[in-house]
């Protein structure tokens with residue numbers, strides 16, 4: 001009988017609860033025992049009542065609740081081998097052989113590091129008499145499956161991540177509210193949205209709200225004098241009778257020389273050059289989500305079910321899979337290749353090689 005642990009790690013995103021619910025229920029339906037690990041990797045390291053066997057009813061009502069009800073944390077001890085040794089002992093003592101992790105690239109890297117140290121961690125536990133010979137022999141393999149929970153949609157090898165559409169919906173609602181006051185007072189608003197390396201939220205929000213201008217990390221304005229180009233465009237729109245002006249800026253937006261473009265700077269340009277009454281709004285944690293939109297509930301559910309299938313089909317030879325989405329189909333991709341690709345995209349952006357970043361982002365790996 002497979003014993004699966006499910007945990008959420010890194011920044012919370014809407015739909016993580018739906019993912020936990022799906023893993024618990026699909027696992028039980030497929031004859032497995034499922035454990036929830038509370039507080040991310042901290043729960044694995046600390047053990048005790050932070051690792052709890054789940055029943056069908058324990059996840060009732062999880063679908064519509066935002067964030068993650070089993071908690072998440074940044075866990076420094078898990079980054080060190082002694083912390084992971086402790087985590088291994090806690091898993092073995094409960095007979096757990098598989099972990100489904102829902103988190104960002106850091107969390108998925110941590111999971112794969114843990115697996116790569118298997119069975120070395122077991123050997124060390126046995127040598128230190130922290131587990132028995134029998135426990136050692138019955139835990140030769142550790143299965144890891146990744147689910148991507150991230151509001152930024154910043155993971156390679158998947159079209160979409162759990163939580164991104166909810167954040168986008170919250171941004172659009174907020175911008176709509178701002179637009180009402182902007183139209184009334186004929187004001188300009190500069191709205192900063194999350195996204196340090198990935199402009200998905202900013203771009204999608206700009207399209208969905210009909211923004212006048214958007215600044216992204218991965219596509220800096222091509223014009224050296226982008227300030228004049230922006231003002232010319234906004235002036236033309238105003239001349240056509242538009243009473244509000246909306247500029248969306250991703251947190252990590254850059255100019256051609258890779259200098260940050262900050263909302264306050266844009267505000268000053270609009271005020272000084274165009275004489276617009278301009279306000280800056282930083283949306284902040286409102287974007288983390290709250291109750292998930294239908295798509296995130298659906299995505300997390302089908303991917304959670306698939307994660308259990310991936311556990312049941314895993315072999316010691318196959319790389320840990322990451323459950324993704326491609327062309328509306330649930331996919332399995334090698335977890336570490338997806339993480340490597342994600343880092344390579346960030347590096348290409350850091351090197352100003354935006355074509356390379358796009359090419360890398362579009363490339364795919366198959367198991």
Ligand code: ATP
Pocket residue numbers: 009010011012041073074075076078079080103104105106107108109110111113150
């Ligand atoms: P977000 O996208 O919200 O930042 P994330 O999963 O990338 O999410 P991190 O803070 O990078 O968030 O990682 C979450 C946790 O995963 C860390 O606190 C740590 O416990 C574990 N972790 C990250 N990287 C590693 C690593 N290289 N080795 C072991 N554990 C790691």
